Amino acid sequence: MLIPVLLFVVGLVFLIKGGDWFVDGATGIARRFHLPELLIGATVVSIGTTLPEVMVSTASALSGHGEIAYGNAIGSVICNTALIAAITVAVRPGKVDPKSLRLPVCFFFAAAALYAGIAYTTGYFSRVAGLFLLALFAAYMVSTVWQMKSSPAPAQHEPAGEEGSTLKDVVLLIAGAALIAVGANLLVDNGTLIAQALGVPESVIALTFVALGTSLPELVTAITSLAKGHGALSLGNVIGANVFNLVLVSGVSVTLAPFPIPQGSTIAGYNASLVLDIPVMLLVMALLTFPALTKGKLHRGQGLLLLAIYAAFCVAQFTL
Numbered sequence: 001m002l003i004p005v006l007l008f009v010v011g012l013v014f015l016i017k018g019g020d021w022f023v024d025g026a027t028g029i030a031r032r033f034h035l036p037e038l039l040i041g042a043t044v045v046s047i048g049t050t051l052p053e054v055m056v057s058t059a060s061a062l063s064g065h066g067e068i069a070y071g072n073a074i075g076s077v078i079c080n081t082a083l084i085a086a087i088t089v090a091v092r093p094g095k096v097d098p099k100s101l102r103l104p105v106c107f108f109f110a111a112a113a114l115y116a117g118i119a120y121t122t123g124y125f126s127r128v129a130g131l132f133l134l135a136l137f138a139a140y141m142v143s144t145v146w147q148m149k150s151s152p153a154p155a156q157h158e159p160a161g162e163e164g165s166t167l168k169d170v171v172l173l174i175a176g177a178a179l180i181a182v183g184a185n186l187l188v189d190n191g192t193l194i195a196q197a198l199g200v201p202e203s204v205i206a207l208t209f210v211a212l213g214t215s216l217p218e219l220v221t222a223i224t225s226l227a228k229g230h231g232a233l234s235l236g237n238v239i240g241a242n243v244f245n246l247v248l249v250s251g252v253s254v255t256l257a258p259f260p261i262p263q264g265s266t267i268a269g270y271n272a273s274l275v276l277d278i279p280v281m282l283l284v285m286a287l288l289t290f291p292a293l294t295k296g297k298l299h300r301g302q303g304l305l306l307l308a309i310y311a312a313f314c315v316a317q318f319t320l
Contacts (some may be wrong), residue, residue, distance in 0.1 A: 001197055004190040011186025013218045018179025020111055023224045036236075043120035051250065057253040069295030070125070070262060073115075073250045075113040076278050077242045079259045081284040084222045085238040089288070090303025092207030096235060096292045102148055104239045107140045111246040112285070116278050123261045130254030137247035180220060235298075242285065280313055 030040040057072050111133065118129050222238070267275040283307055292298055 001194070004128055004193040004197075007186050008194060010188040011183045011190065012180045014183030014186065016183075016224075018176045018181075018183055018220070020176070020224055021172040021174030022180060023228055025169045025174075025176055027228070028165065028169035030172065032169065036097055040236065046237050046244055050241050050244040051247070057249045058256065062229065062256060068092055070250070070259065071277075072272075073245045074273070074281050076245045076249075076282060077281050078277075078310065078313060080241055080245075081236045081281075081288050082306040082313070084219050085235060085288055086303045087219075087304035088238075088303070089233060090300055090307065093298045093300045095297045098293050098296050100236070101239070101289065103143055104236070104243050105285075105293060107136065107143070108239065108243045108246065108285060108289075111136050111243060112259050112282060115246055116282070119261055119274060119278060124258070125250075125254045125260070126258045127255055130251050130256075130258065133247045133251030134255060137244070137251055139245065140243060213236045226288065235292075239289065257315075260298065276313075276316060280309070284309055 025041050030036070050168075114129075114132060114136070118125055261271060261273060263271060268273055287302060287306060288298075291302060
């Protein structure tokens with residue numbers, strides 16, 4: 001019991017320090033190249049914080065459990081939006097740049113439409129569907145790079161003695177991502193062992209440590225970003241991570257091992273995933289992004305509403 005507790009603490013330290021380095025590196029790159037923090041968050045930061053989902057889903061697909069990737073993708077989107085982004089908005093609401101937000105939001109709903117269309121029609125995620133999702137990922141990255149290049153970049157005036165600062169930012173970004181990934185694994189694995197030793201039911205473990213574990217990087221990045229005054233970075237990270245969860249995480253797992261929609265609990269005789277999970281995923285993303293796109297600002301009430309929806313969603317999962 002002592003070793004899991006010590007490793008749990010080490011994982012927590014890795015997450016905190018990794019989040020610190022990751023945010024410093026990302027914001028440093030954004031400042032150096034005069035790019036919006038929201039855009040950096042939706043690409044570079046999101047790739048780093050989505051690593052746990054990629055690892056979990058790929059390993060599951062290769063071991064013949066591709067259905068885990070399905071739940072992981074949808075569950076992570078809901079957690080990222082209705083818990084992590086909601087905390088950011090509830091604590092520090094403010095203005096956002098609709099122009100920087102438009103691209104990742106459009107790609108998310110395009111991917112979600114494809115995902116939902118497959119789920120409600122065929123109910124089977126084939127290898128072709130996986131390739132379509134990966135093509136969307138490639139299109140998203142190309143479009144984002146194009147958007148970055150087309151953004152006006154004023155002439156740089158680097159302070160003396162800051163040669164190599166770009167390299168330092170990149171090193172901080174990579175080292176931070178590595179620490180976050182290792183820390184998340186240590187926290188999830190040893191937290192599960194501690195919970196089992198204390199007699200916590202396996203169903204509770206699955207819905208807490210394991211489900212939230214792959215979203216810990218986004219949570220750490222959100223908290224660190226808030227503490228450092230970079231709320232836009234956190235919002236961009238969440239939206240970008242949601243895009244990657246559908247097009248990259250799901251795309252890789254479906255391409256490696258096609259699978260049908262898992263048949264679990266039902267609501268009024270229908271698959272609970274079709275009645276509850278997918279609609280909630282679309283609802284929380286719409287509640288987060290549409291006001292930001294139309295009004296250019298986020299309100300504390302949005303964050304509180306999203307947190308309430310997340311709490312209700314978790315209760316529903318326990319009672320189904």
